[in-house]
Amino acid sequence: MSDTARSIVEPGKRAKRVAGLVVAAYALVTLIPILWIVGTSFKSPNDAIAYPPKVFFEPTLEGYVNVFTTRSRQSPEYMESLPPPETWYDKLVRQRNMVITGPSRFGDRYLNSLIIGFGSTFLTVVLGVLAAYAFSRFRVPLRDDLMFFILSTRMFPPVAVAIPLFLMYRELGLSDTHLGMIILYTAVNLSLAVWLLKGFIDEIPREYEEAAMVDGYTRFQAFRKVVLPQAKAGIAATAIFSLIFSWNEYNFAVLLTSGNAQTAPPFIPLIIGEGGLDWPAVAAATTLFILPVLLFTVLLRKYLLAGITFGAVR
Amino acid sequence: MAEVRLENITKDFGRVRALEGLSFHIEDGEFFVLLGPTGAGKTTTLRTVAGLERPAAGRVLLGGEDATGWSPAQRDVAFVFQQYSLYPHLTVFENLAFPLRAPGKKLGAREIRRRVEEVAAKLRIESKLDNKATALSGGEMQRVSLGRALVREPACFLMDEPLSSLDAKLREGLRVELKHLQVELGATILYVTHDQVEAMTLADRVGVLVGGHLQQVGPPEEVYEYPDNLEVAQQMGHLPLNLFPVEEEAVRARGIDRIGVRAEHLRVLPEEQAGPDDLRAEVLRVERLGAEEVAFLRVGNRRLYAMGEEHGRFPDAGEVAVRVETDDSLAFDPSGRRLDRDPGGRGEAPPGGESPADAARRMARGLRD
Numbered sequence: 001m002s003d004t005a006r007s008i009v010e011p012g013k014r015a016k017r018v019a020g021l022v023v024a025a026y027a028l029v030t031l032i033p034i035l036w037i038v039g040t041s042f043k044s045p046n047d048a049i050a051y052p053p054k055v056f057f058e059p060t061l062e063g064y065v066n067v068f069t070t071r072s073r074q075s076p077e078y079m080e081s082l083p084p085p086e087t088w089y090d091k092l093v094r095q096r097n098m099v100i101t102g103p104s105r106f107g108d109r110y111l112n113s114l115i116i117g118f119g120s121t122f123l124t125v126v127l128g129v130l131a132a133y134a135f136s137r138f139r140v141p142l143r144d145d146l147m148f149f150i151l152s153t154r155m156f157p158p159v160a161v162a163i164p165l166f167l168m169y170r171e172l173g174l175s176d177t178h179l180g181m182i183i184l185y186t187a188v189n190l191s192l193a194v195w196l197l198k199g200f201i202d203e204i205p206r207e208y209e210e211a212a213m214v215d216g217y218t219r220f221q222a223f224r225k226v227v228l229p230q231a232k233a234g235i236a237a238t239a240i241f242s243l244i245f246s247w248n249e250y251n252f253a254v255l256l257t258s259g260n261a262q263t264a265p266p267f268i269p270l271i272i273g274e275g276g277l278d279w280p281a282v283a284a285a286t287t288l289f290i291l292p293v294l295l296f297t298v299l300l301r302k303y304l305l306a307g308i309t310f311g312a313v314r
Numbered sequence: 315m316a317e318v319r320l321e322n323i324t325k326d327f328g329r330v331r332a333l334e335g336l337s338f339h340i341e342d343g344e345f346f347v348l349l350g351p352t353g354a355g356k357t358t359t360l361r362t363v364a365g366l367e368r369p370a371a372g373r374v375l376l377g378g379e380d381a382t383g384w385s386p387a388q389r390d391v392a393f394v395f396q397q398y399s400l401y402p403h404l405t406v407f408e409n410l411a412f413p414l415r416a417p418g419k420k421l422g423a424r425e426i427r428r429r430v431e432e433v434a435a436k437l438r439i440e441s442k443l444d445n446k447a448t449a450l451s452g453g454e455m456q457r458v459s460l461g462r463a464l465v466r467e468p469a470c471f472l473m474d475e476p477l478s479s480l481d482a483k484l485r486e487g488l489r490v491e492l493k494h495l496q497v498e499l500g501a502t503i504l505y506v507t508h509d510q511v512e513a514m515t516l517a518d519r520v521g522v523l524v525g526g527h528l529q530q531v532g533p534p535e536e537v538y539e540y541p542d543n544l545e546v547a548q549q550m551g552h553l554p555l556n557l558f559p560v561e562e563e564a565v566r567a568r569g570i571d572r573i574g575v576r577a578e579h580l581r582v583l584p585e586e587q588a589g590p591d592d593l594r595a596e597v598l599r600v601e602r603l604g605a606e607e608v609a610f611l612r613v614g615n616r617r618l619y620a621m622g623e624e625h626g627r628f629p630d631a632g633e634v635a636v637r638v639e640t641d642d643s644l645a646f647d648p649s650g651r652r653l654d655r656d657p658g659g660r661g662e663a664p665p666g667g668e669s670p671a672d673a674a675r676r677m678a679r680g681l682r683d
């Protein structure tokens with residue numbers, strides 16, 4: 001018996017301790033690859049491929065400099081003739097007998113990812129919340145069939161539509177455009193968004209909107225002032241899921257983008273250094289790539305839980 | 315404030331007919347209570363007046379104008395909902411200010427603050443203005459939702475059982491306050507309830523709604539004393555109506571099918587005063603409620619309810635004598651319509667016959683034998 005009173009459905013002390021251990025072990029296992037990537041991004045190329053692998057090493061920002069720049073190797077005589085380096089990254093590069101010849105394309109690709117990821121997330125949330133509201137509140141003909149149809153777009157593997165989509169995009173001039181990728185990711189995310197948001201909006205009693213309408217608001221104003229604030233958790237959860245998907249998406253990005261609208265995922269594996277892959281640079285790009293979603297998720301994590309359980313946790 | 319008129323309102327939900335040919339009017343400044351059991355169509359009536367439901371047929375007139383096609387926002391009525399009345403994401407102040415910030419209103423921030431504070435003072439919730447709406451007690455929430463209606467100064471108030479979710483003491487307190495406010499403001503109120511005590515105490519006039527049909531409209535005392543039919547009699551009573559079937563042919567011939575006696579009109583007598591016509595009843599249980607007592611009695615295989623206001627009127631068990639008072643019994647024909655519907659003629663024997671009460675008494679004798 002424990003010394004403090006507790007409900008019988010509440011887990012006991014020992015059960016809690018065991019659960020804690022299991023969670024800690026799981027967290028460690030899932031965190032190791034991420035920590036390894038972050039670690040590698042601060043290694044020198046030699047440390048990165050050292051065998052046995054190095055856990056302790058001298059950190060350097062070389063990987064990050066290499067991700068953002070293109071460089072060329074020069075003869076020692078030429079290096080001698082240069083004026084002293086102006087910046088810390090110039091100095092870092094020159095230690096390897098190289099000079100910076102210009103910025104790399106990583107910045108562009110990263111920007112593309114931001115535009116396409118957040119653009120499609122925004123569009124998904126706007127369209128999703130409007131559609132979910134309509135499905136929740138109006139007598140839409142064939143509502144259940146339509147809801148099922150919307151969900152069924154998730155049931156086939158994306159590869160199945162790769163070729164038709166490729167041809168369609170080429171004909172429509174959407175290949176390798178930001179707009180094309182935003183539309184594509186929005187279409188994919190919308191099914192989950194509608195289902196998720198409908199669950200949340202169903203939970204909001206209509207009386208609130210009706211009260212607002214009696215108080216002199218139109219339906220759309222009532223939707224904005226009363227429904228949206230109360231669907232906040234659902235909107236946040238939907239936004240996280242959409243962003244995670246479109247941020248990480250690789251297959252369609254490889255297929256449909258190249259020079260102009262290419263996102264970071266297909267670009268990162270192409271980062272090549274001298275004599276093979278530049279692992280610290282790849283790791284640095286990956287670390288930077290993980291960051292926005294990580295921040296977004298940590299900021300909104302309380303809604304994420306509500307989203308996974310379709311609003312059951314308040 | 316404005317008068318409200320409903321003409322022949324009919325409303326269906328799929329195959330369910332919620333309202334049928336509903337017509338009544340509420341005068342400017344009148345407190346009108348619609349009384350009916352659950353599912354009678356009370357909420358539907360209010361929603362139709364507010365414009366939240368479109369009637370299948372009939373008209374709604376507000377201040378003499380046909381408002382049937384108007385949107386809720388155009389109607390300028392205030393609605394106090396049965397539940398979910400406050401916006402959970404707003405503070406009490408914001409809840410009260412919400413109707414004043416409606417797009418059509420165009421009130422300045424200072425005017426809004428003044429009116430919100432005035433109403434808050436009236437309802438004694440000034441100290442709660444900065445609370446989240448969800449951090450209030452039930453009574454406070456209901457006050458705030460009344461307040462949200464009051465800040466608006468609308469053409470009329472619609473209230474859907476606003477007190478039913480409160481405990482008895484709060485309910486009584488708020489009931490008194492509400493009546494007081496209505497008199498003070500001269501407000502037109504359509505108030506809906508299933509509680510006959512609320513109907514009796516609040517109403518200038520009461521309408522009894524059963525099964526989507528308006529059964530009877532009138533001042534509460536009149537509807538209580540002279541119900542048109544069995545359903546109204548049952549709605550307007552505290553306890554279930556004691557009903558006696560009539561078997562005697564002579565009485566049946568006059569169209570009397572059942573006799574109803576209210577619990578408060580069944581007189582329980584000391585043994586020595588019992589006459590030959592009085593019933594002998596077995597006391598099954600007595601509920602002593604402080605100010606009044608309710609007894610559950612059995613005569614033969616029939617249950618009766620009796621109510622009294624003196625202490626110790628009922629013994630806890632054993633036999634008592636019960637008398638049906640002449641003036642207080644109600645006679646119904648086979649369809650449930652009350653006979654002797656003319657108030658003046660009530661209780662008197664129709665020419666050439668005995669009064670319903672006499673019949674009841676004789677019938678009671680039959681029960682006992």
Ligand SMILES: Nc1ncnc2c1ncn2[C@@H]1O[C@H](COP(=O)(O)OP(=O)(O)O)[C@@H](O)[C@H]1O
Binds near residue numbers: 327332350352358359
């Ligand atoms: N939205 C609706 N859909 C279907 N039936 C409804 C709806 N609203 C009310 N009803 C039906 O109409 C009748 C009257 O309901 P209501 O007006 O809510 O009664 P009350 O408020 O008197 O309890 C009931 O039989 C109820 O089931």
Ligand SMILES: [Mg+2]
Binds near residue numbers: 356357358396474
């Ligand atoms: Mg109701």
